[in-house]
Amino acid sequence: MTFPNNFCIVSTIQNSSVKLVDGKVIIAPSTNKSIVTDVVVSYIKPLEVVYQKPVNEITIKFKPLGFNHFVNNPSDYFKEGLNRDIKPFEDFDEQMDTILNISNKNEQVENLEKYWLSKLKIVELDKIEAIVQDVESALGMAEIAKKHNISRQYLNKIFTRNLGKTPSEYRKVFKFKKALEGFQSVNDLTELSYNCLFYDQSHFIKEFKSLTNMKPSSFFRNIDASKEAIWLFL
Numbered sequence: 001m002t003f004p005n006n007f008c009i010v011s012t013i014q015n016s017s018v019k020l021v022d023g024k025v026i027i028a029p030s031t032n033k034s035i036v037t038d039v040v041v042s043y044i045k046p047l048e049v050v051y052q053k054p055v056n057e058i059t060i061k062f063k064p065l066g067f068n069h070f071v072n073n074p075s076d077y078f079k080e081g082l083n084r085d086i087k088p089f090e091d092f093d094e095q096m097d098t099i100l101n102i103s104n105k106n107e108q109v110e111n112l113e114k115y116w117l118s119k120l121k122i123v124e125l126d127k128i129e130a131i132v133q134d135v136e137s138a139l140g141m142a143e144i145a146k147k148h149n150i151s152r153q154y155l156n157k158i159f160t161r162n163l164g165k166t167p168s169e170y171r172k173v174f175k176f177k178k179a180l181e182g183f184q185s186v187n188d189l190t191e192l193s194y195n196c197l198f199y200d201q202s203h204f205i206k207e208f209k210s211l212t213n214m215k216p217s218s219f220f221r222n223i224d225a226s227k228e229a230i231w232l233f234l
Contacts, residue, residue, distance in 0.1 A: 041164030042081035078164030
C-alpha cells in the first residue's frame with residue numbers, strides 16, 4: 001500500500017502487464033516482450049500495488065516540476081492522475097529496454113541518468129515555482145492569486161496544467177508529508193498538527209484519515225515515517 005505524495009512517478013516495467021482495477025494496480029509477468037511505462041502524478045486515496053511475481057522495473061521519482069524539464073507538454077501526461085503506457089521520447093522503449101537488461105546496478109543507474117539527461121530541456125518555470133512555494137506556505141489561495149496578479153480560476157488552471165493536481169490537493173498532500181517528517185522530532189499529535197499548518201488536532205486527524213484510511217496513531221504504528229517513500233506492506 002502506498003500513499004498520496006507530490007512526486008511525479010515514472011515507472012517502466014519490462015515484459016509485464018499492468019492493470020488498474022478498483023484502486024488497485026496489479027502487475028504480473030508476461031510472455032510478450034514489451035515495455036510499459038506509466039506516469040502517476042495524483043491520487044488522493046491509498047493505492048494498493050500488487051506484484052504477482054517479481055518483475056524487472058525502474059521507477060523514477062521526479063520532484064514537483066522536475067518532469068517538466070524533459071517533455072514539451074507535461075499536461076499531456078497528467079490527465080486523470082495516472083497516464084498509462086506513455087512514450088515521452090521516440091527512442092524511449094528501445095533505450096529503456098536496453099537499460100533494464102543491464103545486470104550491474106551501478107552501470108544501470110549511470111546509463112539511466114545519461115539517457116534522461118540527454119533529453120533535458122531548458123524551460124522557464126520561475127513563475128510556477130514561485131507559486132508552488134507560496135502554496136507550501138500558510139498563505140490563503142486568494143492571497144496567492146492576488147500576489148501573482150491572477151484570478152483564483154487561473155491559479156487552479158496553471159497549477160493543474162504544470163503539476164497534475166489543484167493547489168488545494170497539492171497543499172493537502174504537502175501538509176501530510178510535512179507531518180510524516182515532523183513525526184521524527186515531535187511525537188505528539190497536538191503539537192504536530194499545529195506545526196504542519198492544520199487548524200487543530202481534529203482537522204489534522206480528518207485530513208490524515210482521508211489520505212490514509214487510518215487514524216494518525218494507527219498509521220505511525222505501522223509504517224516507517226523516516227523513509228522518503230512510505231509503504232505499508234500487507
